[in-house]
Amino acid sequence: MSAFCAGVRVQGSRPLGSTGLTRRARSGLSHRRRSSLRCCLPEESSAVLEVVIRAAEDAASHMMNRVGAEVEKTKINSRDLLTEVDPECQEIIEKHMRSEFPDHGILGEETTPSGRENSVNALERALKEEWLWIVDPIDGTTNFVHSQPMSAVSIGVTYKGELVLGVIVDPYRSETFAAMKGQGTTLNGEPVTVSNEQTAEEALVAAGSPTATDSLHAVIRGLAVMMPEVRSMRMLGSAAVMYGWVACGRLTAYWEPDLHSWDSAAGAILVTEAGGRITDLHGNDYTVRTRSLLASNLWTHEPLRALLLRAEVHNL
Amino acid sequence: MDVKDFDSGELSEMLAFVSDLASSAGQIIADAIRAKKLVTNKSQRDFVTDTDEKCEVIILDALKEKYPTHKFIGEEETAKAGVLPDLTDEPTWFCDPLDGTTNFVHGFPFVCVSIGLTLKKQPVLGVVHSPILEETFTAAKGLGALRNGSRISTSGETQMMRSLVITELGPDRSPSTLDTWMGRYRSVAERCRSMRGIGSCAIGMASVACGRADAMYEVGFGGPWDCVAGAALVTEAGGCVFDPSGKPFSVMCRRVACSASPALEWALAEALAPNSSNPSEPEYFAL
Numbered sequence: 001m002s003a004f005c006a007g008v009r010v011q012g013s014r015p016l017g018s019t020g021l022t023r024r025a026r027s028g029l030s031h032r033r034r035s036s037l038r039c040c041l042p043e044e045s046s047a048v049l050e051v052v053i054r055a056a057e058d059a060a061s062h063m064m065n066r067v068g069a070e071v072e073k074t075k076i077n078s079r080d081l082l083t084e085v086d087p088e089c090q091e092i093i094e095k096h097m098r099s100e101f102p103d104h105g106i107l108g109e110e111t112t113p114s115g116r117e118n119s120v121n122a123l124e125r126a127l128k129e130e131w132l133w134i135v136d137p138i139d140g141t142t143n144f145v146h147s148q149p150m151s152a153v154s155i156g157v158t159y160k161g162e163l164v165l166g167v168i169v170d171p172y173r174s175e176t177f178a179a180m181k182g183q184g185t186t187l188n189g190e191p192v193t194v195s196n197e198q199t200a201e202e203a204l205v206a207a208g209s210p211t212a213t214d215s216l217h218a219v220i221r222g223l224a225v226m227m228p229e230v231r232s233m234r235m236l237g238s239a240a241v242m243y244g245w246v247a248c249g250r251l252t253a254y255w256e257p258d259l260h261s262w263d264s265a266a267g268a269i270l271v272t273e274a275g276g277r278i279t280d281l282h283g284n285d286y287t288v289r290t291r292s293l294l295a296s297n298l299w300t301h302e303p304l305r306a307l308l309l310r311a312e313v314h315n316l
Numbered sequence: 317m318d319v320k321d322f323d324s325g326e327l328s329e330m331l332a333f334v335s336d337l338a339s340s341a342g343q344i345i346a347d348a349i350r351a352k353k354l355v356t357n358k359s360q361r362d363f364v365t366d367t368d369e370k371c372e373v374i375i376l377d378a379l380k381e382k383y384p385t386h387k388f389i390g391e392e393e394t395a396k397a398g399v400l401p402d403l404t405d406e407p408t409w410f411c412d413p414l415d416g417t418t419n420f421v422h423g424f425p426f427v428c429v430s431i432g433l434t435l436k437k438q439p440v441l442g443v444v445h446s447p448i449l450e451e452t453f454t455a456a457k458g459l460g461a462l463r464n465g466s467r468i469s470t471s472g473e474t475q476m477m478r479s480l481v482i483t484e485l486g487p488d489r490s491p492s493t494l495d496t497w498m499g500r501y502r503s504v505a506e507r508c509r510s511m512r513g514i515g516s517c518a519i520g521m522a523s524v525a526c527g528r529a530d531a532m533y534e535v536g537f538g539g540p541w542d543c544v545a546g547a548a549l550v551t552e553a554g555g556c557v558f559d560p561s562g563k564p565f566s567v568m569c570r571r572v573a574c575s576a577s578p579a580l581e582w583a584l585a586e587a588l589a590p591n592s593s594n595p596s597e598p599e600y601f602a603l
Contacts, residue, residue: 142510146471146480148528173425173449195422204422209510216505224498228489232418235513237480250424 041181042159048101048131049157049180052167055096056153059089060171063138068147075114083145086110089137089153097133105129109136109262116212116291119260123289132158134265134288139168140238142209152240156265158288166266168240177244177266179273185247194276194297195249200307203230203252203300206242210258218257218313225311226304243267246295247274253296253304257313261288271295281305281314319405319436327441327456330433334443335454337378338429341371341413342447349423349448365420371413375431379409386433391539400539403568403603405436410544410567415444416516425449430518432544434567437603439557442545444518453522455545455552463526470555470576471527476583479508479530479576482520486536490596493536499591500533500560507587517572521546524574525553531584533560533573536597543572550574556581559600561592570598 066085090110097104107126112119126132133155138144140151149172156166165180177192179185185192197203207223210216227233234251236242240263242254247270256263268278268286278286278295283305286293292314294305308314322330348367372392380388387401387408394400409431414420416427425448433441440457453468455461461468473479481504485497505511512529514520517537523529525546537543544567547557557565560573562585573588575581593599 142480146528146530148480148512148523204418204424209512211510220498220502220505223501224494227485227494227497228491232485232515233513234424234515235511237510237512245424250422252422 041164045159045164045180049165049167049178051096051100052133052155052157052165053169053176053178055093056155056167056169057171057176058096059092059137060153060169062092063089063144063151063153064171067144067149083138083141085144086138086141090135093133093135093137093153093155101131104131104133106133106135107262108133109260116258120289123261127158127161127288130160134158134262136240136260136262139240139263140236142211143237148237150236150238150241152238152244154240154262154266156262156267156269156288158265161288163265163269163288166269168244168266168270170241170244175244177247177270179247179270181269181273183273185270185274187244187248192248192274194246194271194274195252196299197252197297198299200229200300200303201231203304204232204234205230205304206234206236206245206251206254208239208256208259209235209237210256212258215256215258218311221311222255222257222308222313225307229307230304239263240267243270243295246276246297247271249297252300253294255294255304255308255313256292258291259293260291264288264290264293267295277301279305281308319407322407322435322440322457324456324458327459330441331443331454331456331459333382334379334431334441335445335452337375338431338443338445338452341374341429342445344370344374345414345420345427345429346447349420349427365414365417367420368414368417371429372411375411375413375429379411383407383409389539390541394539400568403434403437403540408434410434410541412518412538412541415518415542419515424515426514426516426519428516428518428522430542430545432541432546432548434544437567439544439548439551439567442548444522444545444549446519446522451522453525453549455525455549457548457552459552461525461549461552463522468526469553470524470550471530472554473530473576474579476507476580476587477509479580480510480512480528481508481584482512482514482523482529482532484513484515484517484520484534484537486534487538488536488596492594492596496591496594496597497535500588503587503590504533504584507583517542518546521572521574522549524555524576525549527576531573531575531580533584533588535560535571537570537572539570540568543567546574547572558585560588561585561600562589563600564602566601566603568603569600571600
């Protein structure tokens with residue numbers, strides 16, 4: 001067992017101190033500690049995280065300078081947009097990766113043919129890589145095109161198929177979210193945790209604004225079932241931002257009927273490392289293959305998941 | 317007796333005064349959102365916080381002292397009286413010291429101070445100050461609309477299929493209101509590019525004014541203080557403000573829609589028409 005792995009398991013070395021945390025967040029941390037005992041993070045994980053943060057921040061600066069870019073073309077339908085800036089941001093990230101870790105693989109939205117089936121197949125092929133960066137260079141392209149300052153760079157990294165770290169950079173609010181397995185989640189270097197709502201009635205829940213027609217109808221079904229039961233609903237148009245805001249407690253939960261791996265990889269680890277939970281709609285723990293999902297502050301997970309099942313949001 | 321219009325000098329002076337007040341209130345909000353908040357229940361889903369009350373005191377005391385002959389219509393007084401006062405032609409201030417109280421209690425950044433002024437029952441001035449997002453939107457009749465001091469305008473979008481549309485769920489959760497809300501949502505979502513919901517009527521309208529969204533609609537929000545400033549912003553930014561039924565905007569109804577262009581107004585009203593009202597929502601009435 002490497003010194004790094006031993007460090008991950010030592011209680012005192014955690015970035016999140018035990019004082020000031022709620023009982024619930026500590027419980028979430030205990031759950032993660034047990035998980036981290038079963039995983040062994042490779043030694044270079046910290047070095048990878050540093051490069052991923054640099055790459056994401058670099059791409060995010062470029063994105064912010066180009067906000068309001070013209071739509072180049074549409075993908076699966078007229079709602080699914082692509083600008084020239086999306087591949088530019090992906091290229092910036094790839095350059096960082098190739099320069100520091102030339103043996104790593106990348107799965108990026110901009111180099112994957114559009115559509116659900118292509119996405120699933122590309123992920124299966126890519127997961128053969130030992131280290132894999134799963135990248136959405138501009139998450140929230142519709143917002144980006146409309147000069148709505150709500151898009152982010154999202155990079156999740158797997159090692160032998162398991163998510164080990166994630167970074168989301170929101171340049172409009174200068175916020176960098178980062179998480180590494182067993183190390184907690186930080187926002188601009190400060191530890192953050194999910195929020196404290198205990199019940200669906202207290203929950204502020206975010207939903208997606210999907211482009212695919214069947215997903216849109218699934219969201220409508222989900223909204224209809226959720227709205228009477230939760231405090232309120234929000235739709236921001238960027239999965240990465242919504243995941244980040246669940247992780248730092250601004251949102252209680254966020255759900256989607258169908259997301260690509262690059263939409264969720266970073267967000268999933270941010271949420272779990274912040275004491276939250278992310279599962280498919282049957283309650284199975286998230287893997288990078290999960291497409292229908294619910295991310296929450298842990299306490300509201302089961303009541304919200306029950307509502308989504310009732311609405312049959314998962315049947316895609 | 318005819319109520320006199322304000323000249324541009326008077327409007328500029330009022331705008332500067334109100335912007336300062338909004339900024340002071342915004343500082344209280346920003347400080348509180350980073351600290352623990354004391355919340356008291358008003359109803360199941362609408363919360364009054366002590367920050368809300370502090371901000372209201374700051375804004376109203378200063379406005380009443382500076383403009384003693386003006387009228388004031390606000391949330392707390394209306395709640396105490398149990399009924400909305402009538403709107404006259406007199407200059408009337410509509411203040412929401414903290415628009416987005418649900419967002420506030422969750423630390424969700426879309427909170428703002430919204431201060432608007434009507435004259436002859438029409439919005440003529442508005443300030444929407446969003447302290448966490450560090451944005452201040454201002455507008456006065458004939459003086460245009462600004463964001464952080466720079467001129468803004470709507471996107472000018474005419475096509476629903478290319479539009480980003482914002483809508484919100486108000487405090488009412490009765491089954492008939494939720495059904496109507498879902499009907500509207502479905503109808504608009506199927507026709508537009510994408511839907512958004514941020515939880516602040518004023519910021520939603522400011523988003524249309526500065527071109528980040530192309531249209532917005534909401535029925536059954538807390539009170540007219542939520543939309544007067546936004547209406548001034550959108551109008552001065554070159555957009556349209558109207559009732560979701562397609563009728564002319566009426567300040568006191570607690571119903572509002574706005575769009576980047578007249579063509580989009582028409583398209584949105586058409587999309588909303590099959591679900592234009594239900595008995596448990598506020599009714600349209602002309603002033």
